[in-house]
Amino acid sequence: MIIDALRAVPLVQPSGTMSGDRSVRARRALVGLFLLLAIVMVLGIGTGPALLSPGKVAAVLLSGPNGAAGSPADHVIVWQIRLPRVLLGALVGASLAVCGAVMQGLFRNPLADPGLIGISSGAALAAVATIVLSGGILAPYAALAGIYALPLAAFLGGLAATLLIYRIGTLAGRSSMALILLAGIALGALAGALTGFLLYLSDDRQLRDITFWSLGGLGAASWTKLLASAPMMLLALLAAPLAARGLNAIVLGEAEAFHMGVRVQWLKRGTILIVALATGAAVAVSGTIGFVGIVVPHLLRLWLGPDHRGLLPASALAGAILLIVADMAARSIVAPAELPIGILTATLGAPVFLLILLRRRGAGGI
Amino acid sequence: MRFPLPTRPAGFWPAAFAAPLVAACLWPLGTLAQATAGGTGAAESRHERIVSIGGAITEILYALGEDERIVAVDTTSRYPAEALAQKPDTGYLRRLSAEGVLSLAPDLVLMEEGAGPPEAVEMIDAAGIAVRHVPAGESVESLKDKIRIVADAVERTDEGAAMADRIDVQFAALDAELSTIRDRKRVLFILSMSDGRPNAAGRNTAADAVIALSGGTNVLDDVEGYKVLSTEAATALSPDVIVTVSGAGPGGADPLSVPALAATPAGRTGALVTMDALRLLGFGPRTPAAVRDLASRLYPDRVAGTDKTP
Numbered sequence: 214m215i216i217d218a219l220r221a222v223p224l225v226q227p228s229g230t231m232s233g234d235r236s237v238r239a240r241r242a243l244v245g246l247f248l249l250l251a252i253v254m255v256l257g258i259g260t261g262p263a264l265l266s267p268g269k270v271a272a273v274l275l276s277g278p279n280g281a282a283g284s285p286a287d288h289v290i291v292w293q294i295r296l297p298r299v300l301l302g303a304l305v306g307a308s309l310a311v312c313g314a315v316m317q318g319l320f321r322n323p324l325a326d327p328g329l330i331g332i333s334s335g336a337a338l339a340a341v342a343t344i345v346l347s348g349g350i351l352a353p354y355a356a357l358a359g360i361y362a363l364p365l366a367a368f369l370g371g372l373a374a375t376l377l378i379y380r381i382g383t384l385a386g387r388s389s390m391a392l393i394l395l396a397g398i399a400l401g402a403l404a405g406a407l408t409g410f411l412l413y414l415s416d417d418r419q420l421r422d423i424t425f426w427s428l429g430g431l432g433a434a435s436w437t438k439l440l441a442s443a444p445m446m447l448l449a450l451l452a453a454p455l456a457a458r459g460l461n462a463i464v465l466g467e468a469e470a471f472h473m474g475v476r477v478q479w480l481k482r483g484t485i486l487i488v489a490l491a492t493g494a495a496v497a498v499s500g501t502i503g504f505v506g507i508v509v510p511h512l513l514r515l516w517l518g519p520d521h522r523g524l525l526p527a528s529a530l531a532g533a534i535l536l537i538v539a540d541m542a543a544r545s546i547v548a549p550a551e552l553p554i555g556i557l558t559a560t561l562g563a564p565v566f567l568l569i570l571l572r573r574r575g576a577g578g579i
Numbered sequence: 580m581r582f583p584l585p586t587r588p589a590g591f592w593p594a595a596f597a598a599p600l601v602a603a604c605l606w607p608l609g610t611l612a613q614a615t616a617g618g619t620g621a622a623e624s625r626h627e628r629i630v631s632i633g634g635a636i637t638e639i640l641y642a643l644g645e646d647e648r649i650v651a652v653d654t655t656s657r658y659p660a661e662a663l664a665q666k667p668d669t670g671y672l673r674r675l676s677a678e679g680v681l682s683l684a685p686d687l688v689l690m691e692e693g694a695g696p697p698e699a700v701e702m703i704d705a706a707g708i709a710v711r712h713v714p715a716g717e718s719v720e721s722l723k724d725k726i727r728i729v730a731d732a733v734e735r736t737d738e739g740a741a742m743a744d745r746i747d748v749q750f751a752a753l754d755a756e757l758s759t760i761r762d763r764k765r766v767l768f769i770l771s772m773s774d775g776r777p778n779a780a781g782r783n784t785a786a787d788a789v790i791a792l793s794g795g796t797n798v799l800d801d802v803e804g805y806k807v808l809s810t811e812a813a814t815a816l817s818p819d820v821i822v823t824v825s826g827a828g829p830g831g832a833d834p835l836s837v838p839a840l841a842a843t844p845a846g847r848t849g850a851l852v853t854m855d856a857l858r859l860l861g862f863g864p865r866t867p868a869a870v871r872d873l874a875s876r877l878y879p880d881r882v883a884g885t886d887k888t889p
Contacts (some may be wrong), residue, residue: 263682285707286681293702294678360697416804418673418693425674432676433698549651549679550670 339370
């Protein structure tokens, strides 16, 4: 029913038939969002539980990574904690939102997110296995990978699940989205069962670690994590716009898209790969942060229309903004402690989304 | 730790240039904090701003009478109750916020082993303040180590050594009283009742260690960690005494109200011991007294308890 509803929305519109020109609006929106992102990033670096004065933050920043301005603690706060954290937040938020938008276009389903192709369940299984079994059979791996055992396992777990699902869903060089969807559900159930068994084996402390991981957080951001995960996420952010025309066409149906000159199989393979890499990297460094991938694209679709050429970059910017703001709240509200960010993305975003739904009810095919 | 960044991150220069501009308009409050942040590194000889991360560490600091110097504690510092009531809470010890801890401008951070996440601990280590990592563990030896290390970190080395010696003396006295007992009580430790089924303690748990110290035998020593038992399995263990705790998880359910447990020897004789969870399982300065109280409930004719309420 939902799919039918979405199909009823003409996703490729002849320009000038609607009130207001979408492309102009999209361009203005992109500029506005970009400026907002810049402001939010500066705010993110400037605020935190350690109340450093703006002048001091600027002095420490301008003195460079090895500069002498400020005390060692101030230096660590600005350069090692806030800066990587804000940048990681921007990348993770942008990746989650863009990947959500891409998946919704590819599956022609408004509820699609990267979880459909197994990333969340694979990453969760690998992460929980690392947490529970690090003292047991996974001890050699944990010793080898050190403090990166968990993010590395989550990334590889998500990627492995996606590749498996893709292989199952691809027959003689053609991927069936329905098959991928069903394989994803089956594999997700299997991974869920294995995760459940590991939960049964876990002790109280491990259980608590797992709960916090599944709520997500940027508290463990570091330059190493940022540099290790940034290439995958940047690749998705830069490559996604190339898929915009193809995604616009595929909304009409795969056969129609093919006749419009879209190389459908390439589109599927490429988008699934970049989504798997980017979401896997995002989940690895920040845990599972829900909500961003579903709500940000929908919000922007209501505002800017369904053309992926505007939607994808706007999703990236808005996702980055949402996550940085949520993270600022996460580290300030209960300072000196920290809230899991997954709580905040939903608390901040859901009411806004509901409000827009209420105001737009009945319009635009919803 | 020096900075490992090979290139400037994207978005750095715009951010750096805009920072003073936007910042100056937005946070007139910022200067207020200068006073707090400026204290770092001032006290070389004596630490005056201690962040205590770990319930046992906080307990030891309070036992040493050093609570005035604590500026914040973590969520697991539930005893004494005034610690969390009066001091800021840095969050759960495995989910620390590096900036949160540093924002308190501490000059000493005492961290129990297992504090995390590792990245946050690394950054706190790198911030140029004194950090002491205190080993965790559920044995008399590790308890004494904890006390010595914490006392040493707050320049109370002699008091710490004395406190550790007292613990040795207390356990030695209890061991002497228990040594003549042949018929050891078979104990089932129930952490909580989970929907009518006991969540019981197996091997390698604080409860297992406490049962052994108080002269009992854990009936569930072939299982690792805490496990929810089926009621049938609980009956088959036929414990002489059931020990349970208050203050951990949803309380209220009386284990002996479950028919399967009421049918055990413990159930038939009504041998149910309830003690405070933190006091019994916390492995802090109160452990010797708690263990003695448990022993006195297991062997009322042989061991005298302390006068404290369980």
